[in-house]
Amino acid sequence: MTRTNLSDIISCLSGYDPDAMSVTQARQVINDFVPPLATFEKLAIRSALDRVLAQDIVSGINVPANDNSAMDGYALRGDDLPASGERTLPVVATIHAGQHYAHNVSAGTCVRIMTGAVMPDGCDTVIPQELTHAATDGAVTIPAGAVKTGDNRRRAGEDLRTGQTALRRGKILRPADIGMLASLGVAEVAVQRRLRVAFFSTGDELRSVGEVLTPGCVYDSNRYTLYGMLKRLGCEMLDMGVINDDPAALEAAFRRAAEDADAVITSGGVSVGAADYTKQIMQQLGDMSFWKIGMRPGRPMAFGRIASGDKEAYLFGLPGNPVAVMISFYFIVRDALLHMMGAEQAPLPRLQVVSRSAIRKRPGRTEYQRGILSADDDGIWRVRLTGEQGSGILRSMSDANCIVVLNDDQGNVASGDLVQVVLFDGLV
Template sequence: MPSLQSVISCLSDYDPSALPVEQANRIIAEVIEPVSGIEQVAIRSALDRVLAEDVVSPIDVPAHDNSAMDGYAFSSAALQAANGGEVTLRVIGTALAGETHGLTPAAGEAVRIMTGAVMPVGCDTVIPQEFTQAVPGAGSESGGEAAGEAVRFAADAVRAGDNRRLRGEDLARGKPALNQGRVLQPADLGLLASLGIAEVKVRRRLRVAFFSTGDELRSIGEPLDAGCVYDSNRYTLHGMLRRLHVELIDMGVVRDDPAALEAALRSACENADAVITSGGVSVGEADYTRQIMAELGDVTFWKIAMRPGRPMAFGRIASNGHQALLFGLPGNPVAVMVTFYHFVRAALHRMMGADIAPPPLMRVRSAHAIRKKPGRTEYQRGILARGADGQWEVRITGQQGSGVLRSMSEANCFIVLGHEQGGVAAGDPVEVMLFEGLL
């Protein structure tokens, strides 16, 4: 794996005191490689796992040409013969799904066919049942249900080849069915089952350790002394990480003590692939985290040109032959969430080997003016809703301070104000990133 310092040394415009969001993400992506461990699991246990190799279809799906409708199968030559008028066909039998029939209609004949049934030899078109009429006076003959009946329909009610599903139309034998890096969804499990595949190879689950730092933090259930606050960051981190389906190692609150911090970082490094801390990465008299992190590995400390979430540490730490990627996040609750979603989430997906596209941005109008200076990216918390005219518009949730966690709880999107963007007037278009699918 490339070292962090080697990646940084190649950047001519690198400034750790004012690092743009895009550049920080580029550096992180160059340093990270997926975990190498692979497991073979039953498809019932494969939901939300990351495929470690392409799944190649062992069969054609469907295995035969078949009908996409309940109706009557016939040769499209009858349409040409009708020359835009009506087609009348004698029915010689019925084809049911899952059964062999051996029916071969001749010119002027058809087979009554059910959805999924194999197309009879010589037939290339199916007229839906509701578009046909029974021919009065047609008598019943031997040959099974519907044999001897006749049906009539307008020649322009169907085109040649309609309502026929071709062999291998969904998947051809030997072609990739699912690609490496895909996070398996419910439909994928059904697809695998339809191919007769019982087990798949997936990346092993990523192990992530996390803890909060600070003497002022108290866990739920402890009394709050003067100047103390309850530790909320571990709970938001727990929730965000659970959505990624990683293995969690919650290490609690670590006090501002050099020995305790080093012990926590070493333990986390030796038991996890990634370590996430909150607090202690800004400059402060009691913030020993920066010092310990730097001593344990290849770590850099950034002031990201963003709001909220300016201070951040990133790198790789080592202990007793083990290595782990380190993400040192700010201590303010909203800043923790913003930096997680805009840096850590994509990084962990990359470590998992998951091929995940960045969350899409939606362009809508702003309900009011928003103050903003060029030179940093801002993530305002917003509420997206339909305006009085039915068009989408977004408004901020009120106070946008990095300690106002309620602003995240009330919001349903980020208002993303780009690095070079200035202030926004009421009615101006802005880009929003929906929480749905992200949180």
């Protein structure tokens, strides 16, 4: 397999400027450079929930297998429905779900039938029991106009036909998919193996939860938010803790990550600073590019591939500010990891809602502002910002239930204008 160099992909990018990358350009480069995993495993379907399907699932049967009744009622011939008034038909049998009536139902007669029971030969219509009257064990009266020929009859293969693709490779298996697999009699499926992601924070000022917070130091929140985001994505995680601003320690951490993981995510050390050795080590170990992306928060970012011996991993170097880490992950890194997992790609749904207030915005960059979406008494959905939008205010992400996305060509927003939002529900 031919090895792709990052520089080759970047050289094909129109208007490439590492100090003025757009969000769209960054996503394109990453998607073109990062390959999906090629290995999979077989799992029982209950264990496959939220995993990525590795092979198409083709139905080996019709679902349902036979024409059946959609209602509790009476199965009859459509030709026996009265054109006017009403008609009384003799009931010749009762059929429950799981039973098969082996006889043909003659014209002018009907059978009592339960939901899911196989339609007997000769019948093409079911009238619900609540639309009939004067029912006894031996006869039922049917009024005109209650149903039409063919009503309440489920056709064989109506859900899935033999030979039809039921689920396609790349589908993230949700509860309905697990149920569909069971309806096909499938006991186990091939799924992509879990993506292994290593992550660590850099900085002498960082302390882990449980350590003493000395003057000038702060607790490291980024590893905990990364853990939560990666957990929701279904990744296998390697938390490597906090790495001090020391070249030897950083190199050892990067080498271990490259040897043990498919992808590596770091926070901090990708901007200009006297103690930021991270960029130097990244370049030493791999094929790296450093960008200033036209987004707020989350401007500085590193991306590429690092290696140790014959092992390698794809690296995402994120800024150090807590909100910038989360925004960079959700709107750039998340799609890349899904691509590596072999998952089908679909953009995050955006809703258009009314802004409750004016929002200052400078054209030329994409801004992601934290919002609280709610409906007024008139049923109109409106969004307000959580308050101060600094990239270090993690509380703004905790208070929010959506992200207001202001595209790069957009300017100031007036109160009452429509804005786009991405809901946290389903994302976080």
